[in-house]
Amino acid sequence: MDYKLLGRTGLRVSELCFGTMSFGGDADEKESAAMYRACREAGINFFDCADVYSRGKAETILGKLIKTERDELVITSKCFNPMADDVNARGGNRRHIPRAVEASLKRLGTDRLDILFMHRWDKTVPLEETLRALEQLVSDGKVLYLGASNWAAWQIAKGLGIAAKNRWPRLDIIQPMYSLVKRQAETEIFPLAQEEDLGVIAYSPIGGGLLSGKYGVKARPDAGRLMTNQEYIRRYGEEWVFETAEKFSQLAGDKGHHPVSLAVAWAAKHPALTCPIIGARN
Template sequence: MEYKFLGSTGIRVSQLCMGTMTFGNEADKVESAAMYNRCRDVGINFFDCANIYSQGKAEKILGDLIAGSRDELVITSKAWGQMGTDINAKGSSRRNIIACVEASLRRLNTSYIDIYFLHRFDPHTALEETLATLDDLVTQGKIRYIGASNFAAWQVAKALGVSALHDWASFKCIQPMYNLVKRQAEVEILPLALSENIGVVSYNPLGGGLLTGKYGHKIESSQNRLGRVEMYKKRYGDDWMLDAAMRYEAFARDNDINPVSLAVAWVAAHPGVTAPILGARNVGQLEDSLRSIEINMTTELYQKLASLTPAPAPATDRTEDFR
C-alpha cells in the first residue's frame, strides 16, 4: 500500500479509501468488522462515513471498530441529508451542522473528525453561514479539515473565495462521483483540485456495480444494487452505458484482468485523484477492489480504457482549441 499527501493538509492517506455506506445495512456488524480488519491488514488508514449511512448505524459500527487505533486513522463524516423526522434536521444551516457534528462525534466515539464534508450544496443556506460554522468547529478542534461532496466546480471555487475573504478554514478535500461512464469530473472538478492542491476521494469507481462485469443488459432483473435501487437505475441505466460496460468487460476478459480491479485502478491513475472510495457488502467483494493496487496502469492501458467511453465535452465552446 502506498500513501499520498491529502492535498495541502500535510497528512498522508492510503491510496485506497474504504467506504462504509453498507455498514449496518447490507453488511451487518460481523461482516463490517471483517471488511474493516481486511482493510487494516493491507494498510488502509482512510475510512469514509456519513451520518446518513444507515441513519447513524454505520458511524456507530465504525466507532466501535476504530476504538483501539483512532489516532492511526483518517476518518470522515458528512452532514446535509435528512436525519430523523425534525423538519430542520437537514441542510447546511448553523443549527443543523452543529447538531450533526455533535451526534457524529458521539456515534463515532471520538473527540474529533479528520475530514468533515458537506454532503451536498445547500441552495437554501447562505454559504457564509455554513463556512463560518465549519470554521468555528475547526477552531474548537471538533473537526480537523473541511470538504465538499457532490459540489460543482463553481460551488467549490465560490466557497474557496468566501473562505479566503474571511480567513476561514477552506475546503481541503472534495468527493466527486467518478468512473469510466461518469467522467464529468474531468472537465472542471479535477482540474480545479489540481490547480488548488485539493485532495480528491472519488466515489462509485465501479459505476454502482455496472463495471463489475455482472450485468450486461440485464439490470432490471438484477437483485443487486443496480436492479433494486431506483437511484442507481437512473444513474447508470442509459443504453450507451450498458453498451460501454459490455465493451469494457470484453476488454478486461481479453486481457485477463479482473474488471473490478481494473476499474478501480483506472480511477486511481488520474493525477487529480488521491484515493478512490471502495464499496462492498462483504470481504469476498472487497478483495477484487483491493487487488487494484497490483495493476500496472501504463499510459497505453489507461488510454485504451478511456477510449471505451465518450469523454465529456470541454468546459468551453471553443472546441476548435482542442483539435
Template sequence: MKTKLLGRTGISVSQLCFGTMSFGGDADEATSASMYKAVRDAGINFFDTANEYSKGKSEEILGRLTKDHRDDLVITTKCFNATGPDVNARGANRRHVVQAVEASLRRLQTDRIDVLFLHRFDPVTPIDEMMRALEDLVRSGKVIYPAVSNWSAWQTQRAVDIQERHNWARLQVVQPMYNLVKRQAEVEILPMAAANGIGVIPYSPAAAGLLSGKYLGQASGRLKTNKMYEARYGEAWAFEVAEKYVAFCKEKGLHPVSAAIAWVGAHPAITAPIVGARNLDQLKDSLASVKIDMTPELYREIADLSRTPPPATDRLEEQKVAKG
C-alpha cells in the same frame, strides 16, 4: 499499499479509502468487523462514512472498531441529509451542521472528525454561511479539515474564495462521483481541485457494480430495482460501455472491478478512490486494484472505451484538435 498526501494538509493517507456505507446495513456487525480487519491488514488508514448511512449504525460500528487505535486513522464523515422528521433536521445551515457533528462524535466515539464533508450543496443557505459553520467547528477543534461532496466546481471555488478572503480554514477535500461511465468531473471539478491543491476522493469507481459485468443482460438487480442507481446508470449507452469494458478486461486478463478502481486512481488529480463492499469476497477484488500496473497506454485504452465529456466551453473542435 502506497500513501499519498491529502490536499495541502500535509498528512498521508492510503491510496485507497474504505467506505463504510454497508456497515449496519448490507453488512452486519460481524461482517463489518471482518472487512475492517482485512483493509487494515492491507494497509488502509483512511475511512469514509456519513451520518445517514444505515441511520447512524455505520458510524457506530466504525466507532467501536476504531476506538482503540483512533490516532492511527484518518476518518471522514458527512452531514446534510435528513436525520429525523423535524423540518430543521437537515441542510447545511450552522444550526444543523453543529448538531450533526455532535451526534457523529458520539457515534464515532471520538473527540474530533478529521474530515467533515457537507454531503450536498444547500440551495437555501448562502455559501458564506455554510463555510462559517465549518470554520466554527474547526476553531472548536471538533473538525480538523472542512470538505464538500457532490458540489459543482463553481460552488467549490466560490467557497474557497470566501474562505481565503476571511482567512478561514480552507476546503481540503472534495468527493465527487467518478468512474469510466461518469466522467463529468474531468471537465471542471478535477482541474479546479488540482489548481487549488484540494484532495479528491471519488466514490463509485466501479459504477455501483455496472463495470463488474454482473448486471449485463439482466432484467433485475439493483441497477434495475433501485431508483437512484437506475437514474444514475440506467441509460443504454452506459451498459454498452460496460460491455465493451468487460470484454476488454477479459482480453487483457484483468479483473474488471480491480481495473476500474485502478483507472480512477491513476488520474493525477485523484488522491484515493473510495472502495466499499458488502462482504469479503467483494472486497478482495477492490483491494487487488493496487497491484495493477496502470500504464499510460493502458489508461488511454480504457478511457477510449467510454464517452469523453465535452470541454467546459463545449468547443468540441478544440478537443478533437488536441487529441489529433
C-alpha cells in the same frame, strides 16, 4: 500499500479509501468487522463515513472498530441529510451542522473528525453561514479539515473565495463521483482541484457495480440495485452504459484482470485523484 498526501493538508492517506455505506445495512456488525480487518491488513488507513449511512448505524459500527487504533486512522463523516423527523434536522445551516457533528462524534466514539464533508450543496442557506459554522467547528477542535461532496465546480470555487476573503479554513478535500462511465468531473472539477491543490477522493469508481462484470447488454441481474434503485436507474440506465460495461468486462478478461480491479485502477490513475473510495457488502 502506498500512501499519498491529501491535497495540502499534510495528511498521508492510503491509495485506497474504504467507504462504509454498507455498514449497518447490507453488512451486519460481523460482516463489517471482517471487511474492516481486511482493510487494515492491506494497509488502508482511510475510512469514509456519513451520518446518514444506515441512519447512524454505520458510524456506530465504525466507532467500535476503530476504538483501539483511532490515532492511526483518517476518519471522515458528512452532514446535510435528514437524520430525524424534525424538519430542521437537516441542511447546511448553523443550527443543524454543530448538532450533526456532535451526534457523529458520539456515535464514532471520538473527539474529532479528521475530515467533515458537507454532503450536499444547500441552496436555501447563504454559503457564508455554512462556512462560518464549519469554521467554528475547526476552531473548537472538533473537525480538523473540511470538504465538499457532490458540489459543482462553481460551488467549490465560491466556497474557496469566501474562505479566503474571511481567512477561514478552506474546503481542502472534495468528493465527486468518478468512473469510466461517469467522467463529468474531468471537465471542471479536476482542473479546479489541480489548480487549487485540493485533495480528491472519488466515489463509485466501479459505477455502482456496473463495471463489476455482472452487467452487460443482456446481463442485468433482477436483484441488483442498478435495476431496482431509482437513483441508480437515472444515473446508469441508458443503453450505452450497459454496452460500455460489457465491452469493458471483455477487455478486462482479455488482459487477465478482474473488471473491478481494472475499473478501480483506471480511476486511480487520474493525476487529479488522491484515491478512489472502494466499498463492499461482504
